[in-house]
Amino acid sequence: MKCIFKTLLAISFIFAWVTFEHEAKAQGIEPTISVKLVNYLGDKSFITIQPSKTYKIEGSNVELESGKTYSVKVESTGVGIYEEDQRIASADSFKVTPSTYSATLSINGRKYLGDMRFINEGNKYIRPINTLPLEDYLKGVVPKEAYADWHMDALKAQALAARTYALTYINSNAIDDTQYKQVYGGYDWNERTSQAVDETFGETVKYNGALAQTVFSSSNGGYIESSLNYWGSTQLPYLESKPDPYDPQREWTKVVNKQQINLVDKDLKDPNAWWNSINEVDSIMANNIKQKMNANGFSGKDIKIVSVEDVKFYAPTTGQRATRGDLVVKYIVKDELDSNGNIKVSTWNLIGEKASSVKSLINGTSMLNLYVKSITSDSNSIVIKGAGYGHGVGLSQYGASVMASQGNSYTTILEFYYPGTTISQHYTDAYPRIEVQPPSAPTII
Known part of the structure; x- marks a missing residue:
C-alpha cells in the first residue's frame, strides 16, 4: 500500500515575529x-x-x-x-x-x-x-514594591503610582529595575497584584493635565518630606511636607562604637611594635573617616582612628529630615610623637557637614533615612534612633496599606499622598499581544 501525505497546514511555516516598539502607533494605545x-x-x-x-x-x-x-x-x-x-x-x-x-x-x-x-x-x-x-511591565513591578496580601486598594494605589512614574521614562531609556527607580522582577507575577494592574488599566495620576511625579517610598516615619527639601528642585504643590497619621513609623537604630582602638596596654613610646597588628573595631567606618581626612589635609599620612567622640544630626527640614551633622574623632598618626615622646593623640572635628555625608562616614546603612528622632550617648556607644525607610517624599507604601485596611479607596489614598491631583485615563486600548501557534503536524494516511 502506498503512503499518501496530506498536509493540513502549509509545510513551510513562517513565524510572525513579535516586536515591541517604544511608542504606541495610535493615540490611546498602551505604550x-x-x-x-x-x-x-x-x-x-x-x-x-x-x-x-x-x-x-x-x-x-x-x-x-x-x-x-x-x-x-x-x-x-x-x-x-x-x-x-x-x-x-x-x-x-x-x-x-x-x-x-x-x-x-x-x-x-x-x-x-x-x-x-x-x-x-x-x-x-x-x-x-x-x-x-507597559501593563505587563507593571505586573512585574507591583509585587516587588508591595506585599501581595495587602488590601486591594493599596495595591491599586501602588499600580497607579508605578504606572505614572514609568510613563515619565517612556522615551528616556533611563529606567532600570532597581529601587532607585522602581523594582521590576520580570515575569514573576502574582495573581492579586496583576488584578490590581488590570482593574486600573491605563489610569494615571495627573496635576493640571500633566503626569504627576508620583514618587514613593517604603515609610516616611510619620512625616512626609517635600520634593524641594529632598531634591532641591522646584517645589511641587502635591509633594509638600506634612504629618502622615497613617504611616506605621518604621523605627531604626544605628549604634556607633566609641572606642575603636584601646591604647591602655600599648607602649606609646614605641608604636612600631604594635602599629601593624591592630585595627579599628569598625573598619569600614574608620576607613571612610580616614579617606575623608586624607582629602582634607592628611594626604599621605598613616592614620588610625582611636575613638569616635561625638556624632550630631541637626537643622531639620520642614519634613523633619536632618540637613547638617557633626563628627568628632580622636586619631593617631604613625611617627607623630608629643613632647614626652609618646604617640600623639589628636582630635579631628568635622562641623556643619552635610547630614548625608556624616551618615555615610559612620557607615550608616542601618540609618534608613535622615529622620533622626534622638541621639544618646554613654561611655561605650552613641545610639542614633529615627523612623522611616527611604526618602519619604510622596506616597508611603506602608501608609497606603494602613489607609486601605481602614476602608479607604485607592483614589482617597492617592488624594492624600498627592493632594490636588486627579486620576485620569491615559490610554484605553491594550498594545497588541500577538500569539502565534506552530503548524499542526501533517496527517499520514
Whole structure:
C-alpha cells in the first residue's frame, strides 16, 4: 500500500515575529517601555539565557531554539552569543525577538517577556534591556514594591503610582529595575497584584493635565518630606511636607562604637611594635573617616582612628529630615610623637557637614533615612534612633496599606499622598499581544 501525505497546514511555516516598539502607533494605545536589567543580574561579563519558544536574532537568520541554553559574553567592544563552545553570532549589540508573545527568555534563571537587547557596557559587562508593553511591565513591578496580601486598594494605589512614574521614562531609556527607580522582577507575577494592574488599566495620576511625579517610598516615619527639601528642585504643590497619621513609623537604630582602638596596654613610646597588628573595631567606618581626612589635609599620612567622640544630626527640614551633622574623632598618626615622646593623640572635628555625608562616614546603612528622632550617648556607644525607610517624599507604601485596611479607596489614598491631583485615563486600548501557534503536524494516511 502506498503512503499518501496530506498536509493540513502549509509545510513551510513562517513565524510572525513579535516586536515591541517604544511608542504606541495610535493615540490611546498602551505604550511599551525599555528597562535596563541591573538589580537581580548585577554586573556580569557572562550570562546564560534560555528561551521557552523560538527567538530570532534581529538582522540575521540565526534563531535561538526552545529549551536550549545559550551564553552571552563580552567580546572586545561587542557581544557574542554561544551555543556550548561555538559562537553563533557576534555584533556590537543584539536584539532577540520572540516568535509568540507568551514566550519568555530566562536570563540567569529569571524569566522575562518581550524583546531583549544585549549591549556591551563599558567593555566590561553584558547589559540586557527588556522592552515590553507597559501593563505587563507593571505586573512585574507591583509585587516587588508591595506585599501581595495587602488590601486591594493599596495595591491599586501602588499600580497607579508605578504606572505614572514609568510613563515619565517612556522615551528616556533611563529606567532600570532597581529601587532607585522602581523594582521590576520580570515575569514573576502574582495573581492579586496583576488584578490590581488590570482593574486600573491605563489610569494615571495627573496635576493640571500633566503626569504627576508620583514618587514613593517604603515609610516616611510619620512625616512626609517635600520634593524641594529632598531634591532641591522646584517645589511641587502635591509633594509638600506634612504629618502622615497613617504611616506605621518604621523605627531604626544605628549604634556607633566609641572606642575603636584601646591604647591602655600599648607602649606609646614605641608604636612600631604594635602599629601593624591592630585595627579599628569598625573598619569600614574608620576607613571612610580616614579617606575623608586624607582629602582634607592628611594626604599621605598613616592614620588610625582611636575613638569616635561625638556624632550630631541637626537643622531639620520642614519634613523633619536632618540637613547638617557633626563628627568628632580622636586619631593617631604613625611617627607623630608629643613632647614626652609618646604617640600623639589628636582630635579631628568635622562641623556643619552635610547630614548625608556624616551618615555615610559612620557607615550608616542601618540609618534608613535622615529622620533622626534622638541621639544618646554613654561611655561605650552613641545610639542614633529615627523612623522611616527611604526618602519619604510622596506616597508611603506602608501608609497606603494602613489607609486601605481602614476602608479607604485607592483614589482617597492617592488624594492624600498627592493632594490636588486627579486620576485620569491615559490610554484605553491594550498594545497588541500577538500569539502565534506552530503548524499542526501533517496527517499520514
